[in-house]
Amino acid sequence: ELKVEQNPLFLSMQEGKNYTIYCNYSTTSDRLYWYRQDPGKSLESLFVLLSNGAVKQEGRLMASLDTKARLSTLHITAAVHDLSATYFCAVPLPLRNQFYFGTGTSLTVIP
Protein backbone atom coordinates (compact mmCIF):
# COMPACT_ATOMS: atom_id res chain seq x y z
CA GLU A 1 0.00 0.00 0.00
CA LEU A 2 1.26 3.44 -0.91
CA LYS A 3 2.19 5.52 2.14
CA VAL A 4 2.55 9.28 2.08
CA GLU A 5 4.10 10.93 5.11
CA GLN A 6 4.40 14.61 5.82
CA ASN A 7 6.43 16.36 8.43
CA PRO A 8 6.02 18.24 10.50
CA LEU A 9 2.37 17.57 11.30
CA PHE A 10 2.07 20.87 13.10
CA LEU A 11 4.08 23.99 12.45
CA SER A 12 3.91 27.29 14.26
CA MET A 13 6.11 29.98 12.81
CA GLN A 14 6.55 33.69 13.13
CA GLU A 15 5.79 36.07 10.35
CA GLY A 16 8.80 36.74 8.17
CA LYS A 17 10.47 33.41 8.81
CA ASN A 18 11.25 30.64 6.34
CA TYR A 19 10.42 26.99 6.68
CA THR A 20 10.11 23.77 4.68
CA ILE A 21 7.44 21.08 4.78
CA TYR A 22 8.50 17.61 3.66
CA CYS A 23 6.49 14.93 1.89
CA ASN A 24 7.87 11.41 1.56
CA TYR A 25 6.13 8.63 -0.33
CA SER A 26 6.74 4.92 -0.56
CA THR A 27 6.33 3.99 -4.21
CA THR A 28 7.43 5.12 -7.62
CA SER A 29 5.57 8.14 -8.93
CA ASP A 30 6.54 10.81 -11.43
CA ARG A 31 3.84 13.20 -10.22
CA LEU A 32 2.91 14.90 -7.00
CA TYR A 33 0.33 17.49 -6.06
CA TRP A 34 0.10 20.02 -3.26
CA TYR A 35 -3.17 21.30 -1.85
CA ARG A 36 -4.18 23.87 0.72
CA GLN A 37 -7.18 23.53 2.99
CA ASP A 38 -8.62 26.28 5.20
CA PRO A 39 -10.64 25.21 8.25
CA GLY A 40 -14.01 23.79 7.25
CA LYS A 41 -13.29 24.35 3.58
CA SER A 42 -12.45 22.23 0.59
CA LEU A 43 -9.07 21.62 -1.01
CA GLU A 44 -7.44 24.23 -3.19
CA SER A 45 -4.86 23.13 -5.72
CA LEU A 46 -1.48 24.80 -5.22
CA PHE A 47 1.04 22.96 -7.36
CA VAL A 48 1.15 20.18 -9.90
CA LEU A 49 4.63 18.64 -10.17
CA LEU A 50 4.87 16.41 -13.20
CA SER A 51 8.49 15.30 -13.43
CA ASN A 52 11.69 14.70 -11.53
CA GLY A 53 13.35 17.97 -10.69
CA ALA A 54 10.17 19.98 -11.21
CA VAL A 55 10.08 23.25 -9.31
CA LYS A 56 7.07 25.52 -9.14
CA GLN A 57 6.73 28.85 -7.36
CA GLU A 58 3.72 30.94 -6.51
CA GLY A 59 4.18 33.95 -4.28
CA ARG A 60 5.84 32.91 -1.03
CA LEU A 61 5.48 29.19 -1.73
CA MET A 62 7.83 27.02 -3.75
CA ALA A 63 7.43 23.30 -4.35
CA SER A 64 9.92 20.79 -5.70
CA LEU A 65 9.93 17.12 -6.57
CA ASP A 66 12.73 14.55 -6.39
CA THR A 67 11.28 11.31 -7.73
CA LYS A 68 14.45 9.34 -7.10
CA ALA A 69 14.38 10.21 -3.41
CA ARG A 70 10.56 10.00 -3.39
CA LEU A 71 10.51 13.38 -1.74
CA SER A 72 8.75 16.65 -2.31
CA THR A 73 9.25 19.87 -0.41
CA LEU A 74 7.06 22.91 0.07
CA HIS A 75 9.17 25.89 1.04
CA ILE A 76 7.66 28.93 2.69
CA THR A 77 9.52 32.21 2.35
CA ALA A 78 8.87 35.15 4.69
CA ALA A 79 5.65 33.72 6.05
CA VAL A 80 2.58 35.89 6.44
CA HIS A 81 -0.58 35.23 8.44
CA ASP A 82 -2.63 34.52 5.31
CA LEU A 83 -0.60 31.34 4.78
CA SER A 84 -2.08 29.77 7.91
CA ALA A 85 -3.87 26.63 6.71
CA THR A 86 -3.38 22.87 6.40
CA TYR A 87 -1.20 21.73 3.52
CA PHE A 88 -1.51 18.31 1.93
CA CYS A 89 0.65 16.53 -0.57
CA ALA A 90 -0.96 13.86 -2.74
CA VAL A 91 0.57 11.10 -4.83
CA PRO A 92 -1.33 9.27 -7.56
CA LEU A 93 -1.34 5.50 -7.56
CA PRO A 94 0.72 4.45 -10.59
CA LEU A 95 -1.36 3.98 -13.76
CA ARG A 96 -4.50 5.10 -11.95
CA ASN A 97 -6.07 8.38 -11.03
CA GLN A 98 -6.47 7.54 -7.35
CA PHE A 99 -4.67 9.85 -5.00
CA TYR A 100 -3.09 9.03 -1.70
CA PHE A 101 -2.96 12.06 0.53
CA GLY A 102 -0.45 12.78 3.22
CA THR A 103 -1.48 13.36 6.79
CA GLY A 104 -1.35 17.09 6.33
CA THR A 105 0.74 19.84 7.90
CA SER A 106 -1.19 22.36 9.95
CA LEU A 107 0.58 25.69 9.61
CA THR A 108 -0.03 28.62 11.95
CA VAL A 109 1.76 31.88 11.24
CA ILE A 110 2.03 34.08 14.30
CA PRO A 111 2.27 37.86 13.99
Place this chain on the structure above:
Amino acid sequence: ETGVTQSPTHLIKTRGQQVTLRCSSQSGHNTVSWYQQALGQGPQFIFQYYREEENGRGNFPPRFSGLQFPNYSSELNVNALELDDSALYLCASSLPRYGYTFGSGTRLTVV
Protein backbone atom coordinates in the same frame (compact mmCIF):
# COMPACT_ATOMS: atom_id res chain seq x y z
CA GLU B 1 -15.11 29.52 -8.36
CA THR B 2 -14.31 25.82 -8.23
CA GLY B 3 -16.63 24.57 -11.03
CA VAL B 4 -17.53 21.49 -8.98
CA THR B 5 -20.73 21.83 -7.00
CA GLN B 6 -21.80 19.57 -4.16
CA SER B 7 -25.08 19.35 -2.32
CA PRO B 8 -26.12 19.54 0.38
CA THR B 9 -23.42 21.45 2.24
CA HIS B 10 -24.36 20.03 5.63
CA LEU B 11 -26.39 17.02 6.64
CA ILE B 12 -27.35 15.33 9.89
CA LYS B 13 -28.50 11.72 9.80
CA THR B 14 -29.30 9.07 12.35
CA ARG B 15 -27.33 5.86 12.63
CA GLY B 16 -28.80 3.18 10.34
CA GLN B 17 -30.26 5.64 7.85
CA GLN B 18 -29.28 6.03 4.22
CA VAL B 19 -27.89 9.17 2.60
CA THR B 20 -27.31 10.42 -0.94
CA LEU B 21 -24.77 13.12 -1.70
CA ARG B 22 -24.64 14.87 -5.07
CA CYS B 23 -21.93 16.36 -7.21
CA SER B 24 -22.00 18.33 -10.45
CA SER B 25 -18.68 18.04 -12.23
CA GLN B 26 -16.73 20.74 -13.94
CA SER B 27 -17.58 21.02 -17.60
CA GLY B 28 -15.55 18.65 -19.78
CA HIS B 29 -14.31 16.53 -16.90
CA ASN B 30 -15.39 12.94 -17.49
CA THR B 31 -13.82 11.46 -14.38
CA VAL B 32 -15.27 11.98 -10.92
CA SER B 33 -13.83 10.75 -7.65
CA TRP B 34 -15.19 10.73 -4.13
CA TYR B 35 -13.12 11.13 -1.01
CA GLN B 36 -13.90 10.90 2.69
CA GLN B 37 -12.07 13.23 5.05
CA ALA B 38 -12.44 12.52 8.74
CA LEU B 39 -11.65 15.33 11.13
CA GLY B 40 -7.93 15.98 11.38
CA GLN B 41 -7.01 13.53 8.63
CA GLY B 42 -6.19 13.59 4.95
CA PRO B 43 -8.82 12.65 2.39
CA GLN B 44 -9.22 8.94 1.68
CA PHE B 45 -10.22 7.62 -1.72
CA ILE B 46 -13.67 6.01 -1.85
CA PHE B 47 -14.12 5.35 -5.56
CA GLN B 48 -13.87 6.85 -9.01
CA TYR B 49 -16.19 6.87 -11.99
CA TYR B 50 -15.22 7.26 -15.62
CA ARG B 51 -17.88 7.48 -18.30
CA GLU B 52 -20.53 6.15 -15.95
CA GLU B 53 -18.60 3.09 -14.81
CA GLU B 54 -16.71 2.50 -11.57
CA ASN B 55 -13.03 2.79 -12.37
CA GLY B 56 -11.36 2.08 -9.07
CA ARG B 57 -12.34 1.67 -5.45
CA GLY B 58 -10.62 2.27 -2.17
CA ASN B 59 -10.92 0.33 1.05
CA PHE B 60 -14.57 1.08 1.74
CA PRO B 61 -17.38 -1.43 2.32
CA PRO B 62 -20.10 -2.13 -0.26
CA ARG B 63 -22.60 0.03 1.60
CA PHE B 64 -20.75 2.91 -0.05
CA SER B 65 -21.95 3.02 -3.65
CA GLY B 66 -22.08 5.52 -6.43
CA LEU B 67 -23.43 6.55 -9.77
CA GLN B 68 -22.25 8.75 -12.59
CA PHE B 69 -24.74 10.14 -15.06
CA PRO B 70 -24.35 10.95 -18.80
CA ASN B 71 -23.82 14.61 -17.96
CA TYR B 72 -20.96 13.50 -15.66
CA SER B 73 -22.75 14.48 -12.49
CA SER B 74 -22.47 11.94 -9.72
CA GLU B 75 -24.01 10.58 -6.54
CA LEU B 76 -22.52 8.93 -3.49
CA ASN B 77 -24.89 6.69 -1.55
CA VAL B 78 -24.18 5.36 1.90
CA ASN B 79 -26.47 2.76 3.47
CA ALA B 80 -26.76 1.74 7.09
CA LEU B 81 -24.94 4.80 8.36
CA GLU B 82 -22.51 4.38 11.22
CA LEU B 83 -21.17 7.00 13.59
CA ASP B 84 -17.71 6.70 11.98
CA ASP B 85 -19.19 7.79 8.67
CA SER B 86 -19.28 11.33 10.06
CA ALA B 87 -16.86 13.24 7.85
CA LEU B 88 -16.43 15.75 5.07
CA TYR B 89 -17.20 14.11 1.73
CA LEU B 90 -15.40 15.60 -1.20
CA CYS B 91 -16.17 15.18 -4.86
CA ALA B 92 -13.46 15.89 -7.38
CA SER B 93 -13.50 16.00 -11.13
CA SER B 94 -10.37 15.70 -13.19
CA LEU B 95 -8.62 15.59 -16.49
CA PRO B 96 -5.57 13.33 -16.89
CA ARG B 97 -2.29 14.73 -15.55
CA TYR B 98 -3.87 17.90 -14.19
CA GLY B 99 -5.02 16.63 -10.86
CA TYR B 100 -8.30 17.24 -9.22
CA THR B 101 -10.66 20.12 -8.87
CA PHE B 102 -12.46 19.60 -5.61
CA GLY B 103 -15.95 20.64 -4.71
CA SER B 104 -16.72 22.48 -1.51
CA GLY B 105 -17.73 19.25 0.20
CA THR B 106 -20.66 17.90 2.18
CA ARG B 107 -20.29 17.75 5.95
CA LEU B 108 -22.13 14.64 7.14
CA THR B 109 -22.84 14.13 10.81
CA VAL B 110 -24.24 10.80 11.97
CA VAL B 111 -25.85 10.82 15.40
